[in-house]
Every structure is written in C-alpha cells, then in structure tokens.
Amino acid sequence: MRTEPGTVRSFALYGSSDQQPAWAELVHLETIPERSSLFDWEIDLHFHEALVQLLYLTQGGEGEAVIDGVRWVLRPPCLIVVPARAVHGFSFHPATDGPVITAAQKPLESLAALTAPQLLEHLRRPVVLDVPPDSRHAQVLAPLFEAIGREQQLLADGGMRAGMALLAALFVQVARVAASASGAVHSTRSRKAAQIERFRALLDARFRERLTVQAYAQALGITLGQLTRLTRELLGASAQAVVNARVVHEAERELVYSSLSVKQIAAELGFQDEAYFGRFFKKHTGRRPTEFRTQARARLAAQ
Missing domain, CATH: 2.60.120.280 (Regulatory protein AraC)
Known part of the structure; x- marks a missing residue:
C-alpha cells in the first residue's frame, strides 16, 4: 500500500x-x-x-x-x-x-x-x-x-x-x-500514532469551542509545526483542515437531523454570529446552510 x-x-x-x-x-x-x-x-x-x-x-x-x-x-x-x-x-x-x-x-x-x-x-x-x-x-x-x-x-x-x-x-x-x-x-505502535489518537480525542471533546490549531498543539505539548507535520504525515491533511472537517461534519448532521435554527447551530458550534458560520460553511461545502438543509432533507424524503 x-x-x-x-x-x-x-x-x-x-x-x-x-x-x-x-x-x-x-x-x-x-x-x-x-x-x-x-x-x-x-x-x-x-x-x-x-x-x-x-x-x-x-x-x-x-x-x-x-x-x-x-x-x-x-x-x-x-x-x-x-x-x-x-x-x-x-x-x-x-x-x-x-x-x-x-x-x-x-x-x-x-x-x-x-x-x-x-x-x-x-x-x-x-x-x-x-x-x-x-x-x-x-x-x-x-x-x-x-x-x-x-x-x-x-x-x-x-x-x-x-x-x-x-x-x-x-x-x-x-x-x-x-x-x-x-x-x-x-x-x-509509534509515538506519532499515540499523538494522533490524543489529538483526535481532544478535537472530539473541544471542537465546539473553536480553538485555534495553536491551542490544540499547546494542549498536546507540541509545537504548531509538529502538529501540522504529524497530521500531514498520518492523516494526509493539515491540522487546520482536520479541525475544519470535524466542524463541518457536525454542522451537516445538525442541519439535517436537528430542529435547531441556523443561528442556534452556529452558536452550538462556537461561532460568534450566523453570518460568519454561513461563510465558513459555504467555503467548505459550496452551499449556504439553508440551501444544504433543504437539499439534504429532500434527498432523505425521497429514499
């Protein structure tokens, strides 16, 4: 492989x-x-x-x-x-x-x-x-x-x-x-694999706080450069991309399955306002939150 x-x-x-x-x-x-x-x-x-x-x-x-x-x-x-x-x-x-x-x-x-x-x-x-x-x-x-x-x-x-x-x-x-x-x-088992596991666990626990990648690195006791090299080597993406992907996934789940408004979901995920969340979501998915919600629920209803 x-x-x-x-x-x-x-x-x-x-x-x-x-x-x-x-x-x-x-x-x-x-x-x-x-x-x-x-x-x-x-x-x-x-x-x-x-x-x-x-x-x-x-x-x-x-x-x-x-x-x-x-x-x-x-x-x-x-x-x-x-x-x-x-x-x-x-x-x-x-x-x-x-x-x-x-x-x-x-x-x-x-x-x-x-x-x-x-x-x-x-x-x-x-x-x-x-x-x-x-x-x-x-x-x-x-x-x-x-x-x-x-x-x-x-x-x-x-x-x-x-x-x-x-x-x-x-x-x-x-x-x-x-x-x-x-x-x-x-x-x-390598030391790097153990560090990745710790990073994943920390990300799952705190991604709603919108921490910086620097903050995650500090919590892990390594430098920002070390964390980025680690995720690129083992996960094939930058540390920031890994963090963003975790937030986007949770946002998609909330938009499809919860009854929360877009504004409430933005607050749940640690965004200061709905507009910022909307820009972030569109940047990473190509669609506005409301557009994504409508299309995804239509797809579910058709199944």
Whole structure:
C-alpha cells in the first residue's frame, strides 16, 4: 500500500466514486474479496469521513494493516475496527475472506450511548483482535454478520435501524473479545500514532469551542509545526483542515437531523454570529446552510 503523505483520499466505499454524504445513515455489508480482489488485494491509504468499519477476516494467510500510523499483523481469524476519519490501508493475502461492514458512526454512537456507553471506546479506537476459531466468540460473530446481510438484502422499512441494532450487538462481541485473554493484538505502535489518537480525542471533546490549531498543539505539548507535520504525515491533511472537517461534519448532521435554527447551530458550534458560520460553511461545502438543509432533507424524503 502507498504511504506517501498527501496522497490520502476520502471514500464512502473504497474505490467508488459514489460518495455517500457524510451525514447520511448507512449500514453496508460486503465480503473482503468483492472489493479487495479488484485492487490486487492492496488497499491504499484512505479514510471514511463519517463511517466506521468492522472487518472479520475468517480465512487467508498473513497480511498487514496500517491504521493511523500503526502497523498491525493480520492473522485470520481476526476482527479489525477502523473508526471514522482513521487513515488506513491493507495488504491482504489473496486467500483472505470474510465480511466487511461500513456504517455511519454517529448514529451508532448515539445508540451505544443510550444502551451500552461502555461500547463507545471500542467504536472510537482502531484495533486488531485475534478470534480463536474454537472460541465462543467465533460462534456468535458469524450469525450476527449474516443477520445484517439479510437486512441489507430485504430493503424493508426499518432496515437501517435493525442493522444498527445488530451492529451494536456485534460491538458487544468486540468488547468481549478485547476483554478476553485470547484477544491478542499484534501491532507496532509509534509515538506519532499515540499523538494522533490524543489529538483526535481532544478535537472530539473541544471542537465546539473553536480553538485555534495553536491551542490544540499547546494542549498536546507540541509545537504548531509538529502538529501540522504529524497530521500531514498520518492523516494526509493539515491540522487546520482536520479541525475544519470535524466542524463541518457536525454542522451537516445538525442541519439535517436537528430542529435547531441556523443561528442556534452556529452558536452550538462556537461561532460568534450566523453570518460568519454561513461563510465558513459555504467555503467548505459550496452551499449556504439553508440551501444544504433543504437539499439534504429532500434527498432523505425521497429514499
């Protein structure tokens, strides 16, 4: 896989030009060979703006994953969690098989926060976990993936909500595997990867305060230049671009799903006035907040 800084692209589904809006609801299941075989089993570094991925490698030889600068050895059977906005790539063995779920992270987190808050840390942290084939965890995982696949094929009302509930149940199993002695992890963790993780956590906690990038760097105990070099190397974007993308994503979610006025959303996101927020939003999306809200809700209603 390529690892050069500045080449990282965003996809809904890797290699697809059909970009699902970052605010949209989604639970999608496919097998690893369906997509990876099209790219000679080499998935270059990329990220999903608002989507979490859960991969279950059930067979195949040894491979490798890179997630936010951490290299992981893949020895099936194993589970891989890739949170939204995590830069990742894979080198799969050609015999690799197993399901891949791509889902909207925000609705899944909302569901977890209501029903099982302890799952949030497992949704937000990249990890590779061994799943011994004779373990009780292995017996439970496959039926849950299969149930999500059936919901996807049904195209029935409530399918997305059912898929989210089943995915939450899958992450219960992820938590159990992580807590078990057999959930061994094979990785080479770098200091830079740890710094990126801290930056992400700090950004999620404080992006509504509209802090400067300098303030984030100071909170992390590094210089502004170090933070920018770090994000360019591991995330393929400047630190300011990462901060802006987090704000834009939250703004889109609020505009589509909340009943707050544009003025209220601007205040919620730390903008001094609605006009400033409008200019910021149009600069990064090409549309005014009201225009975006109207078009996005029309798209939802048509589904």
